[in-house]
Amino acid sequence: MxxxxxxxxxxxxxxxxxxxxxxxxxxxxxxxxxxxxxxxxxxxxxxxxxxxxxxxxxxxxxxxxxxxxxxxxxxxxxxxxxxxxxxxxxxxxxxxxxxxxxxxxxxxxxxxxxxxxxxxxxxxRVKPGKSCNACSLKDLCLPRLYRTDSAAEYVRKRLEESL
Ligand code: SF4
Structure with a gap:
């Protein structure tokens, strides 16, 4: 071998x-x-x-x-x-x-x-891109946080998703 x-x-x-x-x-x-x-x-x-x-x-x-x-x-x-x-x-x-x-x-x-x-x-700040989809760190990095205008908007959207 x-x-x-x-x-x-x-x-x-x-x-x-x-x-x-x-x-x-x-x-x-x-x-x-x-x-x-x-x-x-x-x-x-x-x-x-x-x-x-x-x-x-x-x-x-x-x-x-x-x-x-x-x-x-x-x-x-x-x-x-x-x-x-x-x-x-x-x-x-x-x-x-x-x-x-x-x-x-x-x-x-x-x-x-x-x-x-x-x-x-x-x-x-992270730079979200296509590679985020296959990234093993995306649950830690949370790149989608940076695509929203504010923390309040992020919370509102997540709450809507969970209803
Ligand atoms: S999820 Fe975060 S660490 Fe992974 S590619 Fe996207 S920005 Fe980079």
């Missing part, structure tokens, strides 16, 4: 100040990989992120994937992970994402900005 699959793997990075869960991490047999308990040889971690929808026009999914890889590199003290994969349910295709320096720098810059916002206790 030249591939080991781990699902729902928790990851974190002290340097970046983030944690999360990878949908899937594949460990590919590679001399550049790391040793795994109970396995012979070396294994390079390769995150694979599954999305229900289709590829987005922005690079949000690639950034999330790159961040997962950076967490894995730090956790496992392994070489740079050169590429990882996004899988989209609507197209049923797996797309390789090259984890280059540009993408890595953007991940770092966005996380610095995120921590600054958190320290200032400021919640930026």
């Amino acid at each position: 030249n591939r080991i699959i781990s699902r729902g793997m928790a990851v974190f990075s002290r340097k970046l100040g983030v944690n999360g869960v990878c949908d899937v991490v594949e460990f590919h047999a590679s001399p550049k990989g790391v040793e795994l308990a109970g396995r012979e040889g070396k294994w390079l971690p390769v995150p694979v992120e599954y999305k229900r929808g289709r590829p987005k026009e922005n690079d949000a999914d690639s950034l999330q994937l790159c961040c997962q890889a950076m967490c894995l590199e730090e956790m496992l003290l392994c070489d740079r992970i050169p590429k990882a994969y996004l899988y989209y349910g609507e197209t049923a295709r797996r797309t390789a994402v090259v984890l280059d320096e540009t993408l890595r720098e953007k991940v770092k810059a966005l996380l610095v900005e995120m921590h600054e916002l958190y320290t200032r206790e400021y919640t930026p």
Whole structure:
């Protein structure tokens, strides 16, 4: 076997100040990989992120994937992970994402900005779009709140829906 699959793997990075869960991490047999308990040889971690929808026009999914890889590199003290994969349910295709320096720098810059916002206790307005429909965070983010004119109008509409 030249591939080991781990699902729902928790990851974190002290340097970046983030944690999360990878949908899937594949460990590919590679001399550049790391040793795994109970396995012979070396294994390079390769995150694979599954999305229900289709590829987005922005690079949000690639950034999330790159961040997962950076967490894995730090956790496992392994070489740079050169590429990882996004899988989209609507197209049923797996797309390789090259984890280059540009993408890595953007991940770092966005996380610095995120921590600054958190320290200032400021919640930026979200930009609802088509991708909200397939987003796993939509019940937390509540993007429809931003489509209404006021909190009072939102409450009125929800009350009408429940009658
Ligand atoms: S639900 Fe929120 S987090 Fe998800 S895509 Fe929409 S705005 Fe972004």
